[in-house]
Amino acid sequence: MEKKVYSIDGKELRTINLDDKVFNLPVNEDVIYYAITNELANKRVGTACTKTRAEVHGSNAKPYKQKGTGNARRGDKKSPLCVGGGTIFGPKPRDYSYAIPKKEKRLAMKTILSMRAQSDILTVVEDFTVESGKTKDLVKILNNFAKDTRTVILLKDDDAKIKLAGRNIPTLSFLSFNRLRAHDLFYARKIIMLESAAKNLSEFYADEKEAK
Numbered sequence: 001m002e003k004k005v006y007s008i009d010g011k012e013l014r015t016i017n018l019d020d021k022v023f024n025l026p027v028n029e030d031v032i033y034y035a036i037t038n039e040l041a042n043k044r045v046g047t048a049c050t051k052t053r054a055e056v057h058g059s060n061a062k063p064y065k066q067k068g069t070g071n072a073r074r075g076d077k078k079s080p081l082c083v084g085g086g087t088i089f090g091p092k093p094r095d096y097s098y099a100i101p102k103k104e105k106r107l108a109m110k111t112i113l114s115m116r117a118q119s120d121i122l123t124v125v126e127d128f129t130v131e132s133g134k135t136k137d138l139v140k141i142l143n144n145f146a147k148d149t150r151t152v153i154l155l156k157d158d159d160a161k162i163k164l165a166g167r168n169i170p171t172l173s174f175l176s177f178n179r180l181r182a183h184d185l186f187y188a189r190k191i192i193m194l195e196s197a198a199k200n201l202s203e204f205y206a207d208e209k210e211a212k
Helices: 029-043 102-117 135-142 160-166 182-187 195-205
Strands: 002-006 012-017 122-125 151-155 172-176 190-194
Touching: 029 102, 029 182, 102 122, 102 182, 102 195, 122 195, 135 160, 151 160, 151 195, 160 172, 172 182, 190 195
Parallel strands: 002 122, 122 190, 151 172, 151 190
Antiparallel strands: 002 012
């Protein structure tokens, strides 16, 4: 498929051919769901912890005698039925992360890229960087394409200068062509893809056989 290439000033320069195997696939909602769910699960810290009645600090003494009081039988004050007592089946530290098949994850990335390329959300821009590393210089460029909206810039490599300029912009995130995140791509309101990143993406994903 063909896509227009814009200058950093927002002017149309030329067109570029995007690989149909990466940017023109049918939507596969299932793999997108699996990829995003996997990323969110892998980000969970899993440090929630509650105490059982064996771990709660307190006396083991019987609070009152077994019979004759009219009250229910009570072994100690650490019972889950008492205020301040232990918790039944509460959360414990655990690892929520898991792996999904590599082909499935790559297919999810290509599907999302195809969705965005077939709409106005994805824009191809000529290669640029921010030599000054200043946020205001990057904001001038972004204002020509997206203003105050969740934006993702797809880079051709790990550009430290442009990342330095964009780290103070809360709605902006950066992704390298070989380290994409399905969550960021799917929920972005604007995707700015550098021209070289488009070529790198095609080379990186095009030869991969589709997951059945």
